[in-house]
Amino acid sequence: MSDFYINLFLDDEKLKKIEAAGLAELVQEIDGKKAVQVGMTTKDKKKLMKGFKDLPFDTNNACELPEEGNNTLMNIILEMKSLDVMKFAITKLYNPLAGRGISGRGTGGR
Numbered sequence: 553m554s555d556f557y558i559n560l561f562l563d564d565e566k567l568k569k570i571e572a573a574g575l576a577e578l579v580q581e582i583d584g585k586k587a588v589q590v591g592m593t594t595k596d597k598k599k600l601m602k603g604f605k606d607l608p609f610d611t612n613n614a615c616e617l618p619e620e621g622n623n624t625l626m627n628i629i630l631e632m633k634s635l636d637v638m639k640f641a642i643t644k645l646y647n648p649l650a651g652r653g654i655s656g657r658g659t660g661g662r
Contacts, residue, residue: 554591557614558600560622560629562586569626573633582614589614590625592638599646621645 559582562570567586570579578588592600600615601607609615617625628641 555594555613556592556597556609557589557612558592558625559614559616560588560590560626561616562588566626569630573630575629575633575635578635588629588635590629590635590638590641592642596638596642599642603646617645 560566561582562579562585567579570576570588575588579586580589581587582589597609600617604618604621607615607617616622624644625637625641628637628644629635632640
């Protein structure tokens with residue numbers, strides 16, 4: 553069981569892709585919409601919070617990524633044919649150097 557979740561809401565096209573990937577049994581209804589939930593750890597959540605400022609979590613410890621993040625995560629799920637993708641996906645969703653200048657940390661400032 554995961555500590556936190558990312559809700560990926562599915563339109564008809566995405567639902568068909570999820571079904572084609574053999575993941576139809578993992579589709580759930582959340583707030584009246586079809587969705588899949590990707591579990592993540594507290595550490596993953598902290599990284600996402602750094603990468604996506606003001607990422608809101610609901611009372612069920614779930615969030616929805618901005619469109620670009622949703623698309624990236626959806627592509628990873630379809631490629632791996634699994635919802636257990638956060639160990640890989642976090643490397644694509646979180647860029648620890650985003651917003652830092654070239655003379656940032658680790659260069660000695662020289």
